[in-house]
Amino acid sequence: MFLDIVINTIDEYGMIKKDDCITAALSGGADSVCLLLILKELSDKYSFTLDALHINHCIRGKESDRDEEFCRNLCKKYDIPLTVIRTDVPAAAAESKKSLEETARDIRYQAFEKHAGDKGKIATAHTVSDNAETVILNMARGTGLKGLCGIPPVRDNIIRPLLDVTRQHIEDYLKSINQGFVTDSTNLSDDYTRNRIRHKIIPELLKINEGFYKTFSSEIKILKEENSFIAQCAEDAYRKCRNGSGVISGLDKYPDAVKKRIISMFFIENNLPFDYNKICSVCSLAEKNGKINIAKGVFITGKNGSISIIGESERIPELETPLKIGRNYIFKNKVLIAEKNKKDGLLIDLDKVCGTIILRNRRYGDKIKLSGRDFTSSVKKLLNENIPSEKRPFIHYLSDDMGLIYVENIGVADRVKVTGESNRILSVKTEDVI
Amino acid sequence: MFLDIVINTIDEYGMIKKDDCITAALSGGADSVCLLLILKELSDKYSFTLDALHINHCIRGKESDRDEEFCRNLCKKYDIPLTVIRTDVPAAAAESKKSLEETARDIRYQAFEKHAGDKGKIATAHTVSDNAETVILNMARGTGLKGLCGIPPVRDNIIRPLLDVTRQHIEDYLKSINQGFVTDSTNLSDDYTRNRIRHKIIPELLKINEGFYKTFSSEIKILKEENSFIAQCAEDAYRKCRNGSGVISGLDKYPDAVKKRIISMFFIENNLPFDYNKICSVCSLAEKNGKINIAKGVFITGKNGSISIIGESERIPELETPLKIGRNYIFKNKVLIAEKNKKDGLLIDLDKVCGTIILRNRRYGDKIKLSGRDFTSSVKKLLNENIPSEKRPFIHYLSDDMGLIYVENIGVADRVKVTGESNRILSVKTEDVI
Structure with a gap:
């Protein structure tokens, strides 16, 4: 049953091909231990080679070392090659002036990419529970339809075979095969917010609908398809509207939803700061003659469905x-x-x-x-x-x-x-x- | 400030025209009292006539009568014409075999329509707080993009001028003018779930982002526009694909998001039961030759981008x-x-x-x-x-x-x-x- 869900996810997104080299990202926590063992179980069915990668972030002293040791023993037990990378995240964070959490994430993904090399794939252990948390976080902070689509099942060479299973599925599975895991005591800032969502909001949603996770999985698939449809329409439209650097023409031909995505692409391309209100202002500007101040020394003028940037101080000219x-x-x-x-x-x-x-x-x-x-x-x-x-x-x-x-x-x-x-x-x- | 938000909502959706006859739906609770007084304050600016409609549902005995009395006194105080309709909801519910809540809602909207007559408009007191609750409820139960768009600001002759203000705004406003309101002690089934969202989930979202309601209002506007864009694309496509009753052709020309909306319209038109999984099955059926059982005695066959219904027992033929x-x-x-x-x-x-x-x-x-x-x-x-x-x-x-x-x-x-x-x-x- 549990394995069927994983197989279904793998097949639906074409995550694995014959002769793939797949590296499981292994922290030692329940999700990643489950991922490793499930992949081990599936390696014959799909004919791929499997290894594991553990990154010791050196954030939690002895606990980090305990986790590394646990991963070494686990991989030995199941005869899976393991690579361990030790990086001093606190030192790197101090240098880059980013948060511990952000630095750890950057280092992790860089290490994934380096380890996977030319043709390898990295499997991460994100679950539907993580995905729901991400979507609720995005909803709380406001990120439009794209943010409501959550964690992508496949991005470049990263695959997420557990994206339709719940934490409960995972705990039940590990219990059934009597396999332990380590527990992470960290409480980084983002995790703090996530814990709030995990322990306060999700349980309430499950009380409203006990099949919430299943509902959510289907919902997210619809939203993803609808988002990519609009994104594609908007990309095509942007190409037609773009009239050299800093000018967009023929905006009036498009419905509001597309118009607003075009305007946000225009802001991004020209490196201008924006939010929803600015997009709306520019959108209505295109319909009438006028001019608004958009950043220091930069104005946008609108006329007959066209908008243009005036002033060069912050925008990037084409060089x-x-x-x-x-x-x-x-x-x-x-x-x-x-x-x-x-x-x-x-x-x-x-x-x-x-x-x-x-x-x-x-x-x-x-x-x-x-x-x-x-x-x-x-x-x-x-x-x-x-x-x-x-x-x-x-x-x-x-x-x-x-x-x-x-x-x-x-x-x-x-x-x-x-x-x-x-x-x-x-x-x-x-x-x-x- | 508070009034500005309301004016902005009214103008953005063109809710009020000169010489409109607007009826405020008045329960006596804080939201509807606020709505009535705000409309009174705006009636000169927009030149509309204002009256109020109170429906005594006779669900809560003396409390219902207390509320009616409160509304009578309020309207007298502000010199606003009031119509009171008394209906025996428990009796009507028993007869229609619907829930109290559903029956009360039906009766309320029927009464609105009857009272507003040919050209009148009804204003209801839904707030951004109600809207967020509705969206979270829909998210928990799973209703796709449309459900995430929440309560419509304007539907037929119903307008919702308070849809961008929070309960806090309303309480502050009533306090500032020293105006009381009644409190409803009912706890109907839907309200029970709503209370869970109101008291457990929303406060957590506000802890994650104290500007949650503002973020949410903008978010909902984007989602609404994007939803109506896709809905329009799908309606146009459906008209082209519809090939007589029970047959859809040329599905393969459309991207998945549109294809799936076409299939759901097909299910609705033919009165067939469906859920997301059935839509996906039919979607993949269209790409290959095959047949699936969709309801008792009803099959859908797929071939070269077309789908057809076989079996008549549950679907509606064109007569x-x-x-x-x-x-x-x-x-x-x-x-x-x-x-x-x-x-x-x-x-x-x-x-x-x-x-x-x-x-x-x-x-x-x-x-x-x-x-x-x-x-x-x-x-x-x-x-x-x-x-x-x-x-x-x-x-x-x-x-x-x-x-x-x-x-x-x-x-x-x-x-x-x-x-x-x-x-x-x-x-x-x-x-x-x-």
């Missing part, structure tokens, strides 16, 4: 220049240095480049298939995951006639990567200008 | 026949009697009819502009509000070349209504056949 060998500037504070036949920096095989290389800043909808990956990533997502927000406007991009070939701090496109046979090699590095 | 004078049958258990120049039954001015009158059962998307109303209503909504569900499949409809002119138990279209100048009059009545 581009053909790449030359040597020092290239599109930002005041940074330089991109391109050199031939050097081995430091990121390397590009010049014989694989199509046409002219252009150095530019970000464009809406930028995508890249990074070296060694078999999928295309949205640059927006890569930036959000890897680059602090204040640095995002100042990232260098290189494109050729076929699209992006390089994103600073992110990597090089698979199709121009250097191999043993490469002859003409371009090395790219960036430096801050003081 | 129609040109109307003749005398007894007309499209159902086994009922007869529609059409007579000329009689005065009983509902009356139609034959000189205003265009072309042939057809007697038929319901069609998807049926709409009618009823006599004396200045807006078009969806027949589905009229049925849901006025006809018990088991009787809905057996309602008679008359249409002419321009559309519906009569719906049994609902009324006659405005454009064929009888006036002092009418000559040829058709009388229509229905009888059960035993």
